Every structure is written in structure tokens, then in C-alpha cells.
Amino acid sequence: MQLPKSRRRQKLREKRCLYPGCGKIFFGIHISKYCPEHRQDRYRIRKRTKPEDVNIKNQTFKHSYTEVVTMVMNCALEGCNHQFEIKIYPRQYIYPKYCPEHRNEYRRIRHLQTIDREDLIEQMKRESENFELEHVPGKNEVEHTDKEAIGDVA
DSSP: OOOOSSOOOOOOEEEEOOSTTTOOEEEEOTTOOSOTTTTSGGGOOOOOOOOOOTTTTEEEOOOOOSSOEEEEEEOOSTTOOOEEEEEEOTTOOEEESSOGGGOSHHHHHHHHHHTTOHHHHHHHHHHOTTOOOSOOOOSTTSOHHHHHHHHHHO
């Protein structure tokens, strides 16, 4: 099969500029939306998102260590008394805030529900921009067998 060596030239059509308030008529190909003036970079609308605050899910630990040190930290979640080890590296200041059992946002919410702290759940939802959770059972829907098993262990 013979393939053409030159590309097919696109047809220029009369188009209307879609930049708000412009409406000029210009000649462009099928995909053109803006007149030559509004195709310039300075007219581009850029949507920039705010950088996420690192202290929402992590903690900042300022130090002047010159070698790797292992530290024992307490979980920052209310009602959790777990301690966990982290390695402190030189020139690194951001470390996990929660123990490994509560690093997941879903597990933090479940823990706060078991200790009946709905106000902290609402605060966590407001702080987190990408929070998505379909169904979280309320106080009445928590199974009683879990509380009995916890009571038997303690």
C-alpha cells in the first residue's frame, strides 16, 4: 500500500474567539478557540492550588543532629497511648505524627468514633481537602462485641 508523503492541509474556517468579552471573528482550523491575540501566554488562565500544609498529617521536629538517631514518639491522636520509633535523619525535619496503626485517615476516624469524639472528626474533615468516606457508622451502629472483646483483654 502506498502512503502519501505529504500531510493533508487543514482547512481554515471562520471562527469566533471564545475569550470572555472578545468575540472577534478570525480564520482558524477546526480546533482553534481563540484569536491570535488571545492565544498569547499572558491571556492564559492558570488555576493554581494551594500547597498542602505538611503539619496536618505530619509533625515538624527541628534538630541539629549530624547522624541518624532513633527516637520514641507518642501518637498525636487523642485517646491513643501507643509509642512508636522513628529514625531522625540529619537535615530532615518532617516526621510522622501518628503511630503505624493510625497513619491511615480512615483508621483515625474509626478510633475517634470508638471514643465518641465526633467534634474531632469534623475538625479533621475540615483540615483535609481530599477527604472521601462513603459511610461511617455512628455511635449506635458500633458492634457491642468489639467493646466486650476489648474489655476482656484489658
